[in-house]
Amino acid sequence: MAFSIPMVIVTxxxxxxxGVVPWFIPKGPNRGVVITMLVxxxxxxxxxxxxxILSQLNPLFGPALSNDTIWYLQFHWR
Amino acid sequence: MDSFFRSEEMxxxxxxxxxxxxxxxxxxxxxxxxxxFKDLNPGTVAFQRRFVKEVKKCEEMERILRFLENEVVKSxxxxxxxxxxxxxxxxxxxxxxxxxFDKLEQELKEINSNRDTLRQNFTQLMEINHLLQMTDDFFExxxxxLSISELPSEESVYSSxxxxxxxxxxxxxxxxxxxxxxxxxxxxxxxxxEKILWRxxxxxxxxxxxxIKPHEEENMAxxxxxxxxxxxxxxxxxxxxxxxxxxDGFHASMYPCxxxxxxxxxxxxxxxxxxxxxxxxxxxxEEFRETTLTAAAANLQEWASKVKKMKAIYYTLNLCNIDITxxxxxxxxxxxxxxxxxxxxxxxxxxxxxxxSLSPVVNRIQTQQTPPTFNRVTSFTSxxxxxxDAYGVGNYQEINPxxxxxxxxxxxxxxxFGDCGHGLVMTLLALWLIxxxxxxxxxxxxxxxxxxxxxxxxFLMGLxxxxxxxxxxxxxxxxxxxxxxxxxVRPMFHPHxxxxxxxxxxxxxxxxxxxxxxVYSGNPYPFGVDPIWNIASNKLSFLNSYKMKMSVIMGVAHxxxxxxxSLVNYIFFRNLKDVALQFIPExxxxxxxxxxxxxxxxxxWCVVMKSExxxxxxxxxxxxMLFDYSSEGTVLYRTQKPVQIFLVxxxxxxxxxxxxxxxxxxxxxxxxxxxxxxTNKLPMxxxxxxxxxxxDNRKExxxxxxxxxYQGIHTIEYCLGCISNTASYLRLWALxxxxxxxxxxxxxxxxQVALRVTxxxxxxxxxxxxxxFAVLTVTILLVMEGLSAFLHALRLHWVEFQNxxxxxxxxxxxxxxxxxxxxxx
Numbered sequence: 094m095a096f097s098i099p100m101v102i103v104t105x106x107x108x109x110x111x112g113v114v115p116w117f118i119p120k121g122p123n124r125g126v127v128i129t130m131l132v133x134x135x136x137x138x139x140x141x142x143x144x145x146i147l148s149q150l151n152p153l154f155g156p157a158l159s160n161d162t163i164w165y166l167q168f169h170w171r
Numbered sequence: 172m173d174s175f176f177r178s179e180e181m182x183x184x185x186x187x188x189x190x191x192x193x194x195x196x197x198x199x200x201x202x203x204x205x206x207x208f209k210d211l212n213p214g215t216v217a218f219q220r221r222f223v224k225e226v227k228k229c230e231e232m233e234r235i236l237r238f239l240e241n242e243v244v245k246s247x248x249x250x251x252x253x254x255x256x257x258x259x260x261x262x263x264x265x266x267x268x269x270x271x272f273d274k275l276e277q278e279l280k281e282i283n284s285n286r287d288t289l290r291q292n293f294t295q296l297m298e299i300n301h302l303l304q305m306t307d308d309f310f311e312x313x314x315x316x317l318s319i320s321e322l323p324s325e326e327s328v329y330s331s332x333x334x335x336x337x338x339x340x341x342x343x344x345x346x347x348x349x350x351x352x353x354x355x356x357x358x359x360x361x362x363x364x365e366k367i368l369w370r371x372x373x374x375x376x377x378x379x380x381x382x383i384k385p386h387e388e389e390n391m392a393x394x395x396x397x398x399x400x401x402x403x404x405x406x407x408x409x410x411x412x413x414x415x416x417x418x419d420g421f422h423a424s425m426y427p428c429x430x431x432x433x434x435x436x437x438x439x440x441x442x443x444x445x446x447x448x449x450x451x452x453x454x455x456x457e458e459f460r461e462t463t464l465t466a467a468a469a470n471l472q473e474w475a476s477k478v479k480k481m482k483a484i485y486y487t488l489n490l491c492n493i494d495i496t497x498x499x500x501x502x503x504x505x506x507x508x509x510x511x512x513x514x515x516x517x518x519x520x521x522x523x524x525x526x527x528s529l530s531p532v533v534n535r536i537q538t539q540q541t542p543p544t545f546n547r548v549t550s551f552t553s554x555x556x557x558x559x560d561a562y563g564v565g566n567y568q569e570i571n572p573x574x575x576x577x578x579x580x581x582x583x584x585x586x587x588f589g590d591c592g593h594g595l596v597m598t599l600l601a602l603w604l605i606x607x608x609x610x611x612x613x614x615x616x617x618x619x620x621x622x623x624x625x626x627x628x629x630f631l632m633g634l635x636x637x638x639x640x641x642x643x644x645x646x647x648x649x650x651x652x653x654x655x656x657x658x659x660v661r662p663m664f665h666p667h668x669x670x671x672x673x674x675x676x677x678x679x680x681x682x683x684x685x686x687x688x689x690v691y692s693g694n695p696y697p698f699g700v701d702p703i704w705n706i707a708s709n710k711l712s713f714l715n716s717y718k719m720k721m722s723v724i725m726g727v728a729h730x731x732x733x734x735x736x737s738l739v740n741y742i743f744f745r746n747l748k749d750v751a752l753q754f755i756p757e758x759x760x761x762x763x764x765x766x767x768x769x770x771x772x773x774x775x776w777c778v779v780m781k782s783e784x785x786x787x788x789x790x791x792x793x794x795x796m797l798f799d800y801s802s803e804g805t806v807l808y809r810t811q812k813p814v815q816i817f818l819v820x821x822x823x824x825x826x827x828x829x830x831x832x833x834x835x836x837x838x839x840x841x842x843x844x845x846x847x848x849x850t851n852k853l854p855m856x857x858x859x860x861x862x863x864x865x866x867d868n869r870k871e872x873x874x875x876x877x878x879x880x881y882q883g884i885h886t887i888e889y890c891l892g893c894i895s896n897t898a899s900y901l902r903l904w905a906l907x908x909x910x911x912x913x914x915x916x917x918x919x920x921x922x923q924v925a926l927r928v929t930x931x932x933x934x935x936x937x938x939x940x941x942x943x944f945a946v947l948t949v950t951i952l953l954v955m956e957g958l959s960a961f962l963h964a965l966r967l968h969w970v971e972f973q974n975x976x977x978x979x980x981x982x983x984x985x986x987x988x989x990x991x992x993x994x995x996x
Contacts, residue, residue: 095692095694096693096694096695098697099697099698103698123549125175125176125574126175126552126574126577129176129574129575129577129578130574130577130578133575133578133579134578134582137578137579137582138582138638140724140725140728141586141638141639141642141721141725142642142698142699144717144720144721144724145642145699145700145717145721146695146696146697146698147773147776147777148716148717148720148721148776149657149695149696149700149701149717150695150776150777151776151777151778151779151780152685152691152713153685153780153782153785154682154685154709154712154713154782155658155682155683155684155685155690155691156658156682156683156703156704156706156707156708156709156710156713157680157681157682157683157707157708157709158660158680158681158683158703158706158707158708159679159680159708160675160676160678160679160680160681162706163660163675163681164675166659166660167660167661167664170656170659170660170661
């Protein structure tokens with residue numbers, strides 16, 4: 094459940110930037126360039142975020158922490 | 172609107188205009204800046220052209236202008252910066268300006284030489300003045316010593332400015348009449364002078380010297396040289412002659428100094444009057460010079476621009492043809508099709524101004540020559556277009572990579588730079604450059620000009636770096652914990668997990684085990700890398716694997732995009748055969764091998780598996796290529812073996828398709844053409860082979876071999892390039908790792924040391940250490956790493972991305988444009 098929430102939100106956000114905003118760019122000499130930039134930005138940034146979250150979905154190993162860190166985290170984090 | 176995605180359509184236009192209106196018309200075209208003149212006299216050498224004399228005259232005028240500017244700057248007269256020069260330079264102006272310039276130059280040269288002579292005289296007179304002043308003391312002393320010559324000499328110390336010398340007297344009786352030589356010598360030469368005097372005359376002389384201390388108001392020389400006054404008292408004429416020669420050798424100027432005090436006083440008054448006169452004359456000369464120069468300076472800018480324009484116009488006229496009647500000038504220009512109307516209007520305007528009755532004729536002609544490549548840029552896009560053009564100007568109407576580079580270049584830079592703190596600093600720097608752009612341009616420094624030209628690039632790089640920094644969760648090497656980490660330590664302890672308090676005491680580092688329930692919450696950190704990795708000691712194991720796979724995914728995506736752009740090119744040039752013969756095998760090859768690699772990466776990420784049984788993707792890939800399925804536990808999914816065999820076979824089949832299909836097809840086509848020599852309606856361009864007579868066998872054989880070789884090279888380059896370019900994208904991982912490590916070193920070794928100090932002086936130490944931290948961050952991390960990441964991102968674009976679709980062998984459209992000439996100055 095708590096994985097699909099960020100998935101939906103971020104996908105919707107970049108989908109909005111790349112798919113909806115281009116329709117609202119006013120006509121002018123720069124329209125083509127601006128639309129290209131928006132779409133490319135949306136694709137690149139979404140892909141980058143997706144890779145980051147997918148790589149942490151099913152970890153094969155965990156972090157190695159020092160004793161002090163473990164003591165600290167045991168008491169301060171849930 | 173399409174113009175930025177590919178270069179504009181150009182047309183070749185012939186212009187006919189009358190000789191009288193030539194200047195005005197070309198002037199108008201120059202202001203328009205949309206027209207490139209073709210050289211209609213390519214065979215002639217520079218000094219055979221028609222207007223070469225006028226061009227030389229203009230160059231001479233420029234030389235005089237530079238001389239004038241030098242003089243103006245030397246006298247610190249400000250040149251008024253703003254100028255309105257809308258006047259059109261006509262041939263009359265050339266003669267007029269030329270005579271004016273010559274006159275000005277003569278005047279200035281005369282004034283300068285006069286002033287120099289006057290100054291020289293002045294310095295001489297001042298020296299004589301000082302000499303007379305100081306020798307008064309010497310003579311008094313000498314006379315007093317003469318009167319007591321019977322007594323043994325004593326050393327007596329005078330005022331601090333006068334040094335004393337032991338005098339040796341001959342043992343004659345009576346007062347001796349000493350001759351002397353008086354003069355002025357440079358201060359630093361004096362000790363050498365003295366030494367040589369001693370060596371020559373073994374002390375048979377009296378030497379007095381004193382430094383000239385100039386008063387402030389007397390200082391009219393440009394750079395005062397320190398000089399000393401000296402008087403040498405000697406006996407005998409021969410010695411005097413030798414001393415004179417010595418003074419000449421030391422470039423000391425000697426002055427006649429009268430013996431008695433009265434004559435000296437008279438001389439002094441004389442000299443003083445002459446000095447006053449000279450001072451007045453010098454002042455007048457300077458004033459006159461200044462007025463001339465100020466008058467010249469007011470017009471300097473205007474003249475300079477006029478001369479430049481005239482030179483450009485004559486240069487352009489040299490490129491045109493003049494017909495036999497000397498009344499008509501023919502010019503050929505390249506011009507964008509969409510601007511033909513404005514060119515026509517400008518020409519009509521120009522001919523009206525010159526008062527000629529006939530308007531110029533504009534005649535568009537068809538041609539087979541390749542037009543120049545023209546990309547219309549705005550101030551935002553010009554930076555990106557220039558970095559593309561630095562590699563190679565695109566072919567005529569080829570697809571322009573610049574609009575895509577505007578996003579992918581800063582993005583790939585940001586992947587390698589990846590730190591939101593540094594990205595923020597970079598963005599602020601770029602904002603400063605953007606807002607104060609004119610101020611920076613005025614400094615006229617080459618490096619700063621480069622920075623200002625790239626201000627929008629730096630701005631976008633900074634923005635994307637903030638984003639990638641947030642995803643890498645790296646801000647000056649520290650992480651943000653906004654959403655709460657997905658890893659927790661408590662479940663590792665009893666009764667849930669294997670740890671007790673003793674385990675903590677026993678070992679220094681412990682691994683969290685994701686298989687123990689609750690340690691990993693099951694939901695990854697929503698935005699970016701989990702903050703726990705920042706404090707883990709095996710952080711690099713995780714980050715390396717993540718970043719390497721990310722680089723491969725980004726690389727394959729970028730390259731696929733490049734191959735797709737080549738499809739767009741083929742469709743535009745109606746080259747559908749190439750779509751089937753080149754594009755499809757290329758895409759299938761890349762997708763079947765590297766697309767499958769990406770699939771493996773994503774599959775391994777998305778599917779749960781035990782750490783011991785998880786196969787390494789690299790080994791999987793290598794075994795797939797070697798058809799090696801012998802080792803156990805090397806399957807990720809059930810049908811892996813047949814799928815992989817199928818994909819490798821398909822990829823291998825693509826190679827002969829790429830290699831042989833296109834050349835064989837061309838060969839067959841040529842055979843068909845040879846069998847039908849009667850058909851004259853042959854298509855003009857058959858895959859770029861020139862269509863000579865069909866019976867020329869040898870030529871065809873050569874071109875067939877060429878085609879085969881070219882296709883072979885292309886196939887090898889593409890297939891091997893796929894592998895090597897994919898590996899080349901791993902530099903995305905390498906540079907981001909280097910950046911993160913440098914950042915961490917600066918934190919651990921510089922700032923943290925000061926933050927750990929507990930004594931009272933810690934705050935002072937912290938202030939000093941923070942200064943060092945800031946300087947190191949800016950120089951090493953921003954400047955050095957920034958330049959490095961910029962270079963590598965640029966290389967990735969130039970080589971790995973562009974060699975999939977870009978030919979880049981065109982030539983750039985260079986219109987005659989007065990604005991561009993002024994900006995380049």
